[in-house]
Amino acid sequence: MNFVGVSGCIYMQTKYNKVKEAIQSKILDGTFEPHQKISSESELMKQFNVSRHTVRLAIGDLVNQGWLYREQGAGTFCADRSKEEHTGLIQQKNIAIITTYISDYIFPSIIRGAESYLSEQGYQVSLFSTNNNHDMERKFLEKILTQHFDGVIIEPTRSALSNPNINYYLNLERQNIPYLMINAYYDELEPFRIVIDDEQGGYVQTEHLIEQGHRNIIGFFKTDDMQGTKRMKGYLKAHRMNGLELSPNNIITYNTEEKSTKPVEMLEKILSDTNEERPTAIVCYNDELAINLLDVIREANLKIPDDISIVGFDNSFMAELTEVKLTTVAHPQSEMGELAAKVILDMIEASKATQRKENLEKDYIHFEPKLIKRHSTAENK
Amino acid sequence: MNFVGVSGCIYMQTKYNKVKEAIQSKILDGTFEPHQKISSESELMKQFNVSRHTVRLAIGDLVNQGWLYREQGAGTFCADRSKEEHTGLIQQKNIAIITTYISDYIFPSIIRGAESYLSEQGYQVSLFSTNNNHDMERKFLEKILTQHFDGVIIEPTRSALSNPNINYYLNLERQNIPYLMINAYYDELEPFRIVIDDEQGGYVQTEHLIEQGHRNIIGFFKTDDMQGTKRMKGYLKAHRMNGLELSPNNIITYNTEEKSTKPVEMLEKILSDTNEERPTAIVCYNDELAINLLDVIREANLKIPDDISIVGFDNSFMAELTEVKLTTVAHPQSEMGELAAKVILDMIEASKATQRKENLEKDYIHFEPKLIKRHSTAENK
DNA sequence: CAAGTATATTTGTACGTACTACTAGTATAA
C-alpha cells in the first residue's frame, strides 16, 4: 500500500521513510545531481539522529528503486535516471493539469476547454488540485517528475508569494518536460504563460465606474495571487490617470483564508458607518466576491445599481444567475483552456524535434480584458 | 557449491547469499508454488543457523527481485511471476473517472470529492467526459481497456436508454478491472452503484408541495437518463398516494438536446395561456432547470413563492445564488465522490486478493433524499 | 618524483536485542 514512485505514501511515520523521503526530495529538486556523492551513512545518522541500520534501510530502498547506487569504500551516489527507460511503460500521451481548485468557480470551464481538446487529440488528461497549498503542489510535481508525462499545464499556487518549489520547476526543464502556466505565473521562472492582462482588467473595471461619474470607489483585492495584485495596480492607475484622489481606506486586501469573511465584514462596517460618506461603487477582485457582497448590500437595504454600483471580474456563470445581472470583465475560460492545450501540444512537438523549446518567439499570450456591461452599474447621481 | 542460476554470482560466500540461493532453488524447482507460504523467518534462522537479520537480508533481496512477497502477520509467500510482464516494475496506480460533463453543475463537486481522496491515497486520476454521447463513452472505454487502469468510476451516459456499449463493460469484468457507477446505472449490468433514491426524491419534492396545499403542480423531467424517469415516477406516486388527479398536460418531458429550449417554451406557453387555470407549483428535474424557469416566471411578472412555488433537485451551489433561495433536494455531491473513491479502492483490493469481487454483500449504496426548505415554496392560498 | 604504506573513511556482512503491527486461529461469551 505504501509507495507510488516517490512520496505517494501519505503516512511516512517510520523513521527510515522520513530519511528516504528527505533524500529523494533532494534528488528530485536537483540538490543531488546524477553521479554526485550523497552524504555518507554516518553523516546521515547524525543529520537525522537515527541508527545506521535505519539509514541503510532507507538507502537500500532507494537503491532498489533505482534512485541511488552504492560503491563500497567510496560512498553512495545519485543515479542517472535520464537515460533509463525503466519507468517507461511506453505509456504515451499523458498530460497533467494542475490547478488550485477543480470544482469551484471558473476552473471547471478552463479544465473542460483543455480536456475536450486533449482527449480529441488522443491524450489522456490527469487532474491535480492543490487547494492553493504549496505542499500539495510539491507532491504533484514530484509525481510528474517520477512518472511519465509529456507535458504539464499549471495554474500556479499563491503566485504572488515566493514559491518554495522553484527547484521542481527547474527540474522539469532539465528533464525536458514542457510546461506552461495559466492565469498567473512565477516571475522568476519566466515560463511560457497564458494570462489575462490583469492590470488592464483592473483599469477597465475602474475606468468604467469613473466614466459614470463615480468618485468614491472601494476596491477589494485578493493579494496572495498575482491576479489580485495586478488588478489592484490597474485600479490605482485608473485613479491616477483621471487625477482622482484615493483614500487608503478605499482599498481592502485579503488573502485566500480570509476570502469568505473579511471582505463581507469590511463592507458591512463601511455601509453602516454613518459618519463617512457612503461609497457609490465597488470594484471586486472577482465575480465570486461580488456575489457575496451583493447579499451584504441587499441586507443594508440598498438598491443595485441605483444606490451603489458593483463590477465583478471573470464573467463567470454566476454573473448571470443573480437577479441583477453583473457587470464584469470577460475571462476566456474554456477558450483559455483549449488554447493552453494547443500550446502545450506544440511545445511537446517542439521539444521532441529540437530537444530545446527555445523556438517560441514570445513566451506569453495575453488576453485583452473586455468589459461586459450588464445591470449592476449605473450613472452616479 | 556455486550456482550461476539466476543471480549470476559465482562466489556466494556470504551467508545471506547462501540462504537466498537456497530459497530461490526451491522456487525454481517448484518446491514453493505461487502463493504458497514459505518457511517463516524464525524457521529459516534455525535451518541455516544464522541470525534473523541475515534471513531478512536474503528475503529482502528476493522480494525486491520479485520472487517473493511478504504479508505482515501472515508470512512470506512465493510470488506468482507468470502474470507480471514486467517483473521489477512498480506499476502506477491509475483510476479513471468518466462523467457526462466535467465543468457543469454538480459534477465538479463530485469529481473533487473523488479526486482529493484518490490523490491522498497516491492514485493518479484521469478524467474523461462524454458530453452525454455514447460514441465518446465507447472511445474512453476502449482507452481504459487498452491501457492500464486499476479501476473506473463511471457516470453512465443516457442511462435511461439502451446502451450500445454493454460489451465494453462486460469486457471490463472479464479483464478484472473493477468499476462502479454513480448517479445512475445500466440496469442490465447490475453493477455496483452509488445513487440517490431518485424515485423517493421525486416523491419528496411533490409531497412537500401537496402538503402546502398545492393541487395543480407541473412536473418537468429529463427522460433520457434514469434519474429523470425515476423522479417522474416519484412525482406520480405522490399524486397517487394523496388521491390527487393528475392531468397529462402537467407532465413535461424533455431530453438533453432540448434542455435549454423546450421547458422554457412550454412554461411560457402555460403561463400565458389564460384559458387554463394557472398552476401554483412546479417540480423541476434539477436546480439548473429551476433557475432557468425562474427567469421565465419573473418575466411573466409573477412572484416566487407568492404566486408560484418551485422545487429544484440536487442542492447545487446555484440554489443559493439567486435572490430567492431555492427549495431543493439534497445531493451529497463531493461526499458521493469521496465514497465512490473509497469503494473503488476497496474493490481493487478485493479483486487483487480473490481474483473475484463477489464478496461485496450488497451491490449498491443508496443515499436518502432530504428536502432542503428555502424560500421558493410557500402555502397555496 | 614515483611507488609503496599506513590510516581514515565508507560501505558490506553479521550478530544481538527489543518492541510494534498485523494476522489467523482458538477459546469464550452472548
Add this chain to the structure above:
DNA sequence: TTATACTAGTAGTACGTACAAATATACTTG
C-alpha cells in the same frame, strides 16, 4: 450460531555492536 476477546505467531521497525572489504587520501621511503 454468532460475535467478541484473546493469544500465538509472523513480519516490520529500530536500536545497538563488531568486524570485513573496498576505497581515497596523506604520508613515507627509495
